[in-house]
Amino acid sequence: MERHVAISAFGSYYNSLQCLPPRVTAAIVEVHHKTGAPVELVMLVALSAMSTALHGFALRTPNGGLMSPALYCMGIGPPVCGKSSAMSEFYKPIREFDSTLSARRASTAEWRHHPAFRDVLQLDATWGSLLEALDGTGNGLTIADDDCIDQLKSDVMRKRGKLNRFFDGPVKESLIRRDHDPLVAYYPSVGICCLTQPEIYTEHQIAAHYADRKSGLASRFMYAHTMDGRGPQLPSLPTPSLNEIHLLTTWLLELRHQRLLAGNTERVELSLSTEAEARWVQLKQQIDERMVFDFPYAQDSAGRATEKTWRIAAILHCFNALPLPSSSAEPLPSISPIPPEAISAAWEIVRWSITQFQLVFPPPKPKPLRISRVRERQLEETRIAKGHLYDHLRRSGADTMPWSLAQELSWLSAHKFKTVVAHMKSTQQIEVLGGRDPILRFHPPFFAEMGFAKAITPAMSAL
Structure with a gap:
């Protein structure tokens, strides 16, 4: 039937x-x-x-x-x-x-x-x-x-x-x-x-x-x-x-x-x-x-x-x-x-x-890559240094500072500070201007990462 x-x-x-x-x-x-x-x-x-x-x-x-x-x-x-x-x-x-x-x-x-x-x-x-x-x-x-x-x-x-x-x-x-x-x-x-x-x-x-x-x-x-x-x-x-x-x-x-x-x-x-x-x-x-x-x-x-x-x-x-x-x-x-x-x-x-x-039995998820302890320490030092630099720029309303001042504010040795600068340059967050004491100019990606959509300028600080 x-x-x-x-x-x-x-x-x-x-x-x-x-x-x-x-x-x-x-x-x-x-x-x-x-x-x-x-x-x-x-x-x-x-x-x-x-x-x-x-x-x-x-x-x-x-x-x-x-x-x-x-x-x-x-x-x-x-x-x-x-x-x-x-x-x-x-x-x-x-x-x-x-x-x-x-x-x-x-x-x-x-x-x-x-x-x-x-x-x-x-x-x-x-x-x-x-x-x-x-x-x-x-x-x-x-x-x-x-x-x-x-x-x-x-x-x-x-x-x-x-x-x-x-x-x-x-x-x-x-x-x-x-x-x-x-x-x-x-x-x-x-x-x-x-x-x-x-x-x-x-x-x-x-x-x-x-x-x-x-x-x-x-x-x-x-x-x-x-x-x-x-x-x-x-x-x-x-x-x-x-x-x-x-x-x-x-x-x-x-x-x-x-x-x-x-x-x-x-x-x-x-x-x-x-x-x-x-x-x-x-x-x-x-x-x-x-x-x-x-x-x-x-x-x-x-x-x-x-x-x-x-x-x-x-x-x-x-x-x-x-x-x-x-x-x-x-x-x-x-x-x-x-x-x-x-x-x-x-x-x-x-x-x-x-x-x-x-x-x-879902497909196995790839294991996350484990970074070395040295790399973890470098990332943490970079994060802290960038925070100190950002606090200074925010208070001064500027987007530049001398290399010597930046290193002093970072609380890092000269060698470690060079590593931080190289990292920020690779991500287009800063550029290094010439001079005896090179000037560091901070770009919008730096401020965006720290919580602002664009750079702080004297004109903005006057508002």
Whole structure:
């Protein structure tokens, strides 16, 4: 069913929205209007939730490898802008599905000790299983954290169990967790979606000495950064497209769960069509050309454009191509290869995320040049000497004075006074007239620097 959604009012992400499949676009707009959350954050959590539902899938890449559709997402927005509400809307079926797993295991003795339940139950997830999932050697799990309690750090892969904890205040602490400590996680995927505030994230970056940008893990994230506050909310707004996303999500989670219970750990394979591969080759050439010019400060993020684009293309294609199931037990139909339109839409999102990367990690500011202590002393002596000369000229109403008098007033040695005169000559503040005792004539720039727009003359002093 075609949907026509008015999205022209949205900002820099307009191209990203209009390229998405109609079902996905409509769901994002529905949640935006229902919760008032900024569209950037709504789009991010939508991608994260759909990625979470597709843990049972894998993309066969052109080089023959298998790639998970899992996304790591980081949303940054001001307080009370609807971040949590937007996440709740899209993650609702995931959390509801997860909440039934305990009851399922407790239903019979057979299920109580089933290895599949041991792997998927959130209370059985550990820091070790998280690291195995990130390494690609585990069944996988999802961290869905709308308060950014657990933020992955650059050294999480080097030090087992180490995560930084975020708090809504200036205090940060790093906790060392052992593998047996439980990790609250959601079963289906390796997706990570953290939402936080700009001030908290900035404090975290400072405390971490901006190490996140240098880490390979940070470059895996999709970013959304906004300073927009919460807009008007329509909590009773019908959300038919969102309901379809929920239905598909629950269906995909249940299918994956049933395959695990049956001992089938193989993932459903997706592939790129020949046309999609050709389309990506065209886009990759553009990316390589623009990397030096358009993306100079976002190369960490742009460097992973390929895998991000392929993952998002797989997500969009599945949620667009799959028909709505009549029941959760309905078998999964065959899925056609990913078309070039999905590649183009995914690249629009990745390109938009690269601009967000520059907001999250702004270009480093050049360090100010430090002048030497000798130069600092010379500048201070010049400033004091010029002040003494200006006071004398102001009282006498003149713009000239003999060299000997000027040196006496400056309280500087002959050598240092020559340095001051040379400095003022280089800035055209004075000229040195000839004579046995040279006359110094002070020009308007001198008086302008000292607080007057033009030189003081006897005519002016008589006014």
